[in-house]
Amino acid sequence: MDILETLKDNGQSELAAHLQNLTGDARKNLERDISTQDWKELKALHAEKSAASLIDNVSSDLRPMPFKIASDDLRYDYWKETGEILLGKGQVAAFLVAGGQGSRLGFDGPKGMFDIGLPSHKSLFQLQAERLQNLSAQVGHAIPWCIMTSPLNHEATVNFFTENNFFGMDRTNIRFFEQGTLCALSPDGKAVLDGDRLALVPDGNGGCFRALSQSGTLAWLIERGVKYVFLYSVDNALCRICDPAFIGALASEGRSMSASKVVHKANANEKVGIFAFQNKKPGVVEYSDLPEEYRDMTNPDGSLTFDGGNIAIHLFKIEGLRKLQTSKLPWHTARKTVCGIENCWKFEQFLFDSFPQLGTMMPFGVVREEEFSPVKNAEGCDSPETARIMIGKLHKEWLKKANVEVNPNKLYEISPTISYAGENLNRRTFERELGKGILEFDEK
Ligand code: UTP
Numbered sequence: 001m002d003i004l005e006t007l008k009d010n011g012q013s014e015l016a017a018h019l020q021n022l023t024g025d026a027r028k029n030l031e032r033d034i035s036t037q038d039w040k041e042l043k044a045l046h047a048e049k050s051a052a053s054l055i056d057n058v059s060s061d062l063r064p065m066p067f068k069i070a071s072d073d074l075r076y077d078y079w080k081e082t083g084e085i086l087l088g089k090g091q092v093a094a095f096l097v098a099g100g101q102g103s104r105l106g107f108d109g110p111k112g113m114f115d116i117g118l119p120s121h122k123s124l125f126q127l128q129a130e131r132l133q134n135l136s137a138q139v140g141h142a143i144p145w146c147i148m149t150s151p152l153n154h155e156a157t158v159n160f161f162t163e164n165n166f167f168g169m170d171r172t173n174i175r176f177f178e179q180g181t182l183c184a185l186s187p188d189g190k191a192v193l194d195g196d197r198l199a200l201v202p203d204g205n206g207g208c209f210r211a212l213s214q215s216g217t218l219a220w221l222i223e224r225g226v227k228y229v230f231l232y233s234v235d236n237a238l239c240r241i242c243d244p245a246f247i248g249a250l251a252s253e254g255r256s257m258s259a260s261k262v263v264h265k266a267n268a269n270e271k272v273g274i275f276a277f278q279n280k281k282p283g284v285v286e287y288s289d290l291p292e293e294y295r296d297m298t299n300p301d302g303s304l305t306f307d308g309g310n311i312a313i314h315l316f317k318i319e320g321l322r323k324l325q326t327s328k329l330p331w332h333t334a335r336k337t338v339c340g341i342e343n344c345w346k347f348e349q350f351l352f353d354s355f356p357q358l359g360t361m362m363p364f365g366v367v368r369e370e371e372f373s374p375v376k377n378a379e380g381c382d383s384p385e386t387a388r389i390m391i392g393k394l395h396k397e398w399l400k401k402a403n404v405e406v407n408p409n410k411l412y413e414i415s416p417t418i419s420y421a422g423e424n425l426n427r428r429t430f431e432r433e434l435g436k437g438i439l440e441f442d443e444k
Contacts, residue, residue, distance in 0.1 A: 003019075003031065003034060003035070004016045004019070004020070006039055006040075007019075007034070007039060009039075010039040010040055010042070010043040011043055011189055011190070012039060012190065012191055014190055014191075015034070015190070015191045015193075018030070018193065018196075019031065019034070022196060026196045029196070029197060030196055030197060030198065033183075033197055033198040033200060034198065036180070036181065036200070037182070037183050037198070042182065042183060042185065042191075042347075043189070045331055045347055046185055046189040046345060047189075049331070049333045049345065049347075050189070061277075061278065061279050061280070062276055062277070062278055062285070062294060062306075063276060063277040064276055064277075064305050064306050064307070064308065065275040065276050065277055065282060065308050065363055066308075066363075067262045067275070067307075067308055067363035067364070067365040068365050069365040069366065069367060070245060070246075070249060070364050070365055070366060071245075071366075071367070075249075075252070076245055078248065078252070079244075079245045079246075079247075079248030079249040079252060080244045080245040080248055081244075081248065082244075082247070082248030082251055082252055083243070083244030083245055083246065083247035083248030083249075083251070084138070084139050084244045084248075086227070086228065086244075086247055086248070086251060087135065087136075087139040087141060087143065087242060087244060087247065088139040088140050088141050089141065089225075090141045090142075090144075090224065090225055090226070091225060091226055091227040091228060092143060092226065092227070092228045092229075092230060092242055092247055093143065093144040093145070093146060093221050093224075093226045093228075093229050093230070094132060094143055094144070094145045094146065094229075094230050094232070094241050094242050095146045095148070095208070095212070095229050095230060095231040095232070096112075096128065096145065096146065096147045096148065096231075096232060096233075096234060097148050097179075097205045097208050097231065097232070097233060097234070097351070098110060098111065098112050098147055098148060098149055098153075098157065098233075098234040099148050099149050099150035099152075099153065099178070099179040099202045099205070099207070099208075099211075100150075100202065100205065100233075100234070101150075101152065101153075101201075101202065102114075102235070104376050104377050104378070105235075105375065105376065105377065105378055106378050107378075109153070109156055110125075110149070110153040110156050110157045110160065110234075111124065111234050111235050111375070112124045112125035112128075112157065112160075112234045113125060113156070113157075113160050114375065114384070116237060116375055116384040116387050116388055117384050117385070117388050118388055118391065118413045118439075118441075119413055119439035119440075119441045120413055120415065120439060123160075124234060124235065124237065124375070125160065125161070125164075125167070125234075126164070126167055127237065127416060128239070128241055129145075129166070129167035129168075129169055130167065130415065130416035130417050131239075131240075131241050131416040131420055132145060132169070132241055132242065133167070133168065133169060133416075133417070134416055134417055134418075134419070134420045135241070135242055135244075135420050138420065139244075142169075142170060142173045143173070143242055144173050144174075144175070144220075144221065144224060144226065145169070145173060145174045145175070146174075146175050146177070146212065146217050146221070146229075147174065147175070147176045147177075148177060148178070148179050148208050148211055148212070149176060149177070149178055149179070150178060150179050150181065150202035151178050151181055151200065151202075152181075152200070152202065154176065154178050157176065158176050161174070161176075175215075175217050175220060177211055177212075177215030177216075177217050178211065178215070179202055179203060179207040179208060179210075179211040180202075180203045180207050180210060180211060181200035181201055181202055181203055182200070182201055182203050182346075182347045182348075183198045183199060183200055183201070184199040184200075184201050184336075184338040184339075184344045184345065184346050185344060185345040186341050186344055186345075187341075187342075187343045187344065187345070189345075192338050192339055192341055192344055193339065194339050199338050199339050199344075201338075201346050201347075201348075202348075203347070203348060203349055204332070204347075204348030204349040204350055204351075205233070205312075205348075205349075205350060205351045206329045206348070206349025206350045206351045206352075206353055206354070207349055208231070208351055209321065209324040209325060209327075209329075209351070209354065210325065212321065212325070213321075213325035218318075218321055218322070218325065221318065222318060226318060227317065227318050228247055228250065228251065228315055228316070228317060228318070229315070229316045229318065229321060230242045230243075230246075230247070230313075230314075230315050231313075231314045231315070231316060231351070232312065232313050232314075233312040233313075233374070235374050235375040235376060236311065236312065236313070236371075236372060236373060236374050236375075237373045237374075237375055237387035237388075237390070237391055238370065238371050238372055238373040238387075238390060238391065238394065239313060239371065239372075240370075240371055240420075240421055243421075246259060246261065246313075246315055246364055247315060249362065249364055250315050250317070250362055250364075253362050255360055256317075256359075256360045256361050256362040257316065257317050257319065257320035257323075257358040257359060257360070257361065258314055258315060258316045258317065258320050258354075258355065258358055258361045258362070259314065259315045259361065259362040259363070259364050260275065260310065260313065260314045260315075260355075260361060260362070260363055260364065261311050261313035261314075261364050261365075261366050261371065261372075262275055262308045262309065262310070262311070262363045262364065262365050262366070263308075263309045263311055263365070263366060263367070263368040263371075263372055264303075264304075264307050264308075264309065264365075264368070265304055265307050265308070265309045266309075266368070268295050268296050268304055269295070270287075270309065271287045272287060272309035272310055272311070273285060273286045273287055273309070273310040273352065274287075274290065274306050274307065274308050274309060274310065275308040275310060275363055276306060276308070278356070281355075281356035281359075282355050282356065282359075282360065282361045283352060283353070283355045283356045284310045284350075284352035284353075284355065285306075286350075290306065294306050308363060310352060311366075311368075311371070311372040311374075313371070314351070320354075320358050323357070323358065324354050324357065324358070327354070327357050329349040329350070329351075329353040329354060329357075330349070330353055331347045331348070331349060332347070332348050332349070332350060333345055333346065333347055333348075334346045334348065369390065369393070369394060370394060373386065373387040373390040373391065374387075375387050388411075388441075389411065389443055391411075391413060392411025392412060392413060392441060392443065393411060395411070395412040395413055395414040396410075396411055396412045397422075398414065398419065398422035398425055399412060399414070399425060399430060399438075401422065401425075402422075402425035402426050402427075402430075403426070403427065404425065404426070404427050404430045405427075407440060409442075410440045410441065410442065411440070411441050411442070411443055412438060412439070412440055412441070413438070413439045413441065414433075414437065414438050415433075415437040415438070417437060418433060418437045418438065
């Protein structure tokens with residue numbers, strides 16, 4: 001069907017008129033933007049969401065998902081060894097979802113380029129690249145790294161990696177690809193324009209399954225013999241990428257299609273989604289969707305009933321990802337000011353909505369201080385400062401465990417090139433690396 005007719009048929013006559021007034025490159029660019037969108041679906045989404053309450057309905061059949069801290073389990077060392085073997089066989093890949101806009105942080109560029117102010121001034125991307133390389137060296141096999149960007153930050157991301165020579169990694173093991181976008185709509189459902197272009201918004205981290213498949217990356221992974229994909233967010237400064245114990249645990253457990261890392265909630269009001277069963281299916285309930293009575297519910301020992309915070313670290317079996325290429329995830333909405341128009345509609349899919357579709361999943365409890373320090377806000381909680389301090393304290397603990405005498409008034413940054421997760425540290429390494437791969441800093 002003709003592009004103008006499609007627009008008119010789907011309530012976008014103003015956009016069609018605007019397009020007709022353009023010439024040359026401006027017209028071509030807008031035509032290209034328009035061709036990326038499914039206008040029928042957008043119309044239906046606007047109609048459906050305008051009629052519904054903004055709060056997604058949570059079923060009354062909501063049950064907690066119990067979990068245990070994995071490192072307390074007697075099988076932990078076995079899981080770790082199993083994971084290392086699988087990594088060594090090339091059966092594991094890392095999948096970074098980095099297509100978000102990072103609006104809360106307010107940094108003008110891909111969040112992964114952000115320097116959280118560690119003494120080394122390494123970016124989040126560099127910290128991850130070094131951790132991956134260290135683990136690759138330990139297991140004797142390069143770990144493929146899939147990086148999902150969005151059309152809004154793709155070029156800047158790839159340029160940053162190129163300028164930094166891919167942080168010493170083999171370029172052929174890294175695959176960048178873009179997620180999809182949806183046009184923001186005005187309150188009455190009209191496409192929002194950003195100058196002469198469409199105001200396109202990334203389709204949410206749940207777009208990762210479609211993007212992985214449509215970009216050919218899933219096929220690339222399958223061809224390489226990858227069987228497990230470790231999926232994580234760009235902004236967790238403590239993420240233990242491709243954690244062998246996590247991989248080994250899912251591989252040993254057998255029946256689950258996926259596993260997710262889980263932490264105890266800091267308190268009832270912490271703004272994290274929680275893992276729970278809804279209508280007997282496992283999934284995540286967003287903080288804002290969890291009814292208050294559930295949020296505050298406690299067990300006889302005083303602990304929270306609905307505990308199990310989602311820290312956005314997941315592991316998928318490749319069969320699960322195959323299944324998710326074609327399955328439809330629900331759309332969530334947000335009302336935001338876009339290009340000066342208040343209360344616009346933005347549509348997003350969330351990757352955790354894939355869990356109910358996959359059936360059984362395995363929660364894997366971890367200690368927050370060791371694995372979760374998100375950089376979301378410019379200041380205050382979950383900020384560069386909190387991440388810096390958490391890294392500093394954790395690395396100091398690693399040194400203390402290795403019987404190194406540390407300065408009690410200082411924090412430490414250990415380069416991931418020296419230690420992936422606290423191993424390989426001793427007094428000699430400390431003395432040799434202090435001021436180089438190990439840096440001291442003050443909390444304030
Ligand atoms: P967040 O939900 O924190 O969103 O993303 P964000 O866009 O980074 O930040 P705000 O909300 O605008 O401040 C969690 C993870 O999901 C990725 C992000 O890059 C981050 O790694 N993400 C989010 C995508 O890959 N695509 C999206 O469309 C949204």
